[in-house]
Amino acid sequence: MLSPLTRPAEGVAAIRRRAGRWIDIARLLPRAGTPAMVGSVLLNVVLGILPGVFIVATSVLLGRVPGFAEASSGLPATAFSVLFLVVGAFAVQHFLAPFQAVLAETVARRVDEHCIGRLLAVTLRRAPFSVLENPSHADLIADARAAFARAVPTPGEAAAALPLLLARYCQLATAVVLVGYVLSPLAAAVATVTSLAIRFGVRGTLGRYAALWDSLTRHRRRTGYMRELATGQRAAKEIRMLNLMPWVGARLRKETMSGLQPLWDGSRRLQFWPFVALAAVGFLGGSTVLGLLASQTSQGRVSLLELGIGLQAVLITMRFGVAFPECDVQTQFGLNSFHALERLERLDEVSGRHPHRTPVSEAPAPEPKQLISFEKVSFSYQEGAPAVLDGLDLEIPVGKCTAIVGLNGAGKTTLVKLLARLYEPTRGRIRVDGTDLADCAPDAWQRRIAVIFQDYLRYELPARENIGLGAPHLLDDEEAVLAAAESAGAGDIVRSLPEGLRTPLSRHYPGGRDLSGGQWQRIALARALLAVRGGASVLVLDEPTAQLDVRGEVRFFDDFLATAGARGVTSVIISHRFSTVRHADRIVVVEYGRVLEQGTHDSLMRDGGRYAELFQLQAQRFHDEDEQEKTEVTP
Incomplete structure (x- = not known):
């Protein structure tokens, strides 16, 4: 049971977290560039106001229909003006809608480009391997990468959703002004409080669901591994040969359900009673405003024109208390990867005191x-x-x-x-x-330095890139690439490929070829030798x-x-x-x-130490294997 002092403190903390999220999104938005950001904001403000203009214009037009019917000389000029405003508001809204999507996509891609650049910098340059290889940081790194693998909304989508949310609030503000004009400031206040109460309740529930989602990162990582194992090609041969499909299928289901079941249970717990409470708030608030509108209409205080405006405006305020598909999930979950990236960057900075941390220095390296x-x-x-x-x-x-x-x-x-x-x-x-x-x-x-590690990379790229990436500035120098291949004993391998250096070293691509383990090692060696040719000593x-x-x-x-x-x-x-x-x-x-x-x-063999002992043991084993092979092939 929480104490009375604990509840306000938790409320303040929740408000700070929510405010911090919006500040972070606003901080990312300028990364899209000033023209895209300003254009998106202005466009969404206009699109938020246009529905109010349309409501007023159509209501004015409908309110003057009886007068138009009595006119013997046709529609007056004012009628055409109002009709032009109605059609204009409708046309402009539909004309601008596609540009809203275009600008949102532009903002999202540019912000994501910025975040991906930061992720590459921290994982490929700044973060020491002691951070990247630490098992306790695996979930953090997985979350930082998740958005850019399109597993969850991206930071760019969160930033692009902010102007879209602004359009919604402009629409609400316009509707509230119209309610206040038709009825009273009190009715406008009731509509505003009701809309925002439901809105904040919906977002609060979504935020608690997001916290539950965050707590299941490890489950998602395990499920992702099993999904890749079950559907990828890496383990397909062994799964078939050992008849592992029943086990893989059962394990995939188990891991999937271990992540989904807590989400389902939590979703029911988090959303059912809040939904009941918010529905009650919406019913009471909406009934109050509609009751005021009905009362004043029956007393003759509201004209037909004002009744049309008021009804449409009240409906807009009531519809505001729902989840917005174009921006709510994006702004709630889109920053998960960004916050994980920031924590990873802070880990990188804190690890400066770690003994494995590579010191920051600009001094040239000695030859x-x-x-x-x-x-x-x-x-x-x-x-x-x-x-x-x-x-x-x-x-x-x-x-x-x-x-x-x-x-x-x-x-x-x-x-x-x-x-x-x-x-x-x-x-x-x-x-x-x-x-x-x-x-x-x-x-x-x-x-x-040019290094070939035990776990050297096999790039699913053409042979030219597989060798040329040892010295990127020599990538287009075919003579240097071929010379490195010859020096590594890979010349015959390259010549045997159907398109030579242009052949993809993977069967996953048309015309591609895969290599044996020994051939791949010679390609890797050629890559290192090209690095030597390119300046490594x-x-x-x-x-x-x-x-x-x-x-x-x-x-x-x-x-x-x-x-x-x-x-x-x-x-x-x-x-x-x-x-x-x-x-x-x-x-x-x-x-x-x-x-x-x-x-x-020779000197180590004369000394008769550890080297001599192990050399003789290995030489004897290889001699025994050689004799065995000769015996097996003898008729």
């Missing part, structure tokens, strides 16, 4: 000349979590090939993320020829041959090392297969987040 060094670098993905890297010291000579090997979970990929400045060390520093990378602009340093390959067999991997590294050595590229190769990096200039063994040993292949 590596001699040495890239990790000095006592430690890192953990979450505060209090075990360290993935723990006091790691590592030197990467410029112009040489450094291979970093170790078992899964040793911290190799994390090391790449730190080198690429996707994360910042929890402790320690990374230097380039003595310059601390933390003092340099992150994007400037990232332009000096450090090439990092994170498990670049995981899709290749052992022989293919050995050939790949032999070709790559020859190419990189000839160009003087600083290369860092991450691998869990020890045998394939034996020709690297330097091999570093990482285990438990530290450098365990380092040297050339």
